[in-house]
Amino acid sequence: MEKTQHIPVLESEVLEYLQAAAGGNFLDCTLGGAGHTLAILQANPKNTVTASDRDERALKRAAVRLADHASRVTLLHADFAALSGLLKDQTFDGMLADLGISTDQLKENRGFSFNDDAALDMRMDESQGQSAADIVNGASAQQIFVLLKQGGVGNEARAIANAIVERRPYGTAKELAAVVNQTFARVARGKAAQKKVNPSTVVFQALRIAVNREFEHIESLMELAPRLIRSGGRIAIITFHSLEDRVVARKMREWESGGEFSARSPGSMRAKRLGHVVERKGIEPSAEEVTRNPSARSACLRVFEFSSIDS
Template sequence: REGPLDMRMDPDRQQITAAHLVNNSSEQELLKILRNFGEERFARKIVGKILEFREKNPLKTTKELAQLVSSVIPRRLQKQGFNPATLTFQALRIAVNDELQELEVLLKQIPSLLKKDGRVALISFHSLEDRIVKHQFRKWENPCVCPTDLPYCICGEKPRGRVLTRRPVNATKKEVADNPRSRSAHLRVFAFEKTVL
């Protein structure tokens, strides 16, 4: 789909766009964005193509970037029904909006926002978010920081509750058929205990 290469969730507050990142970031900065936020295995090739393209013209549209990425990823590795530029766009969106930092801020605030016996259900749409949520839930469930060789806990940290979903709940085949965007959704639930918050 043709559109401006923006990706800001709040254009009134945010100044840096995806176009600014791809046209002004160094090679190392772009590699870091694509690898860390997109887990893109073709990051080096994509960044090379971006640098080559922007020598002549700045990248301005989503279509330009999508075509550029598609030209780099071998056809045999392009999954049917999955746009080859998805991970690149994900990485840029996360970088532009500082999404992972925002998620960590939210997770720190959750205990103070809930009732004493409240439950929190979070849906994440990619492995980076899911990993952060999973680690925080585990930390709430088992906050002890004592060395494992100690026979008992001396740090005084108490569990805040328990994880209700050991594995994330994923969309069913029917749900994915009805709503294709749900294919990557992961639901995790944590129950806080009355006495701990």
């Protein structure tokens, strides 16, 4: 198995905001190429990390990379929804989720990239669920339209969904991208038509989100986090597009305020306030980092500190 090609994003910021140098036990629930896990282990010789990922290939690669620190690392094959059952009563000083896919997944010819002359799979966990091919070759135009809209595709979503159904079946990612790009060129108007980004980018992102049920998993993670992190501990979440960033930011505000319910019904029972948002606007990579690693360009780090404040 080849070495990881993934460069961790916002690495020094993650270490700083998780206060990793101070020592503690951490949960990295998006192990990927193990860059952040390794940095946390190196930040303090007493640090321990429980590191999980839904992709078994990531775990195999990381086991080799982290071999020198094996006594301080526990590796788990788990998605966010499965973590609650596996971690039971454990608590952590800090927790990291670096959302989305890794450079390794993008380069492994698994259909994540629209340039892949390979099967349209897109499952991060290859042992579970429907592949992207199952969806584009089997779902109705309406179902495809809905998932494209939910994944951020603009006004062209209807025409693209119809074209996907008319021109199927698809063997490879490249074949699907060709249909998407032709349709987009035919129907896009105004600003959308002038954009330099390949139109398949957002369509492939929407499909990936649907295949991996990414929003449901983020919701599970946000439900779980308050139980997993000790009072005074922090969660750091790196998002890569506005759709997931909105979910994370909204949930953190809810933790801080004691819940939407209390805001809408003044005087009613308030839920418990769980702590505070650290850096309200989120933390973005420096220009230097984006130049060095263009994959960091849309990253935003959101941090929340849990405490036992009662409202």
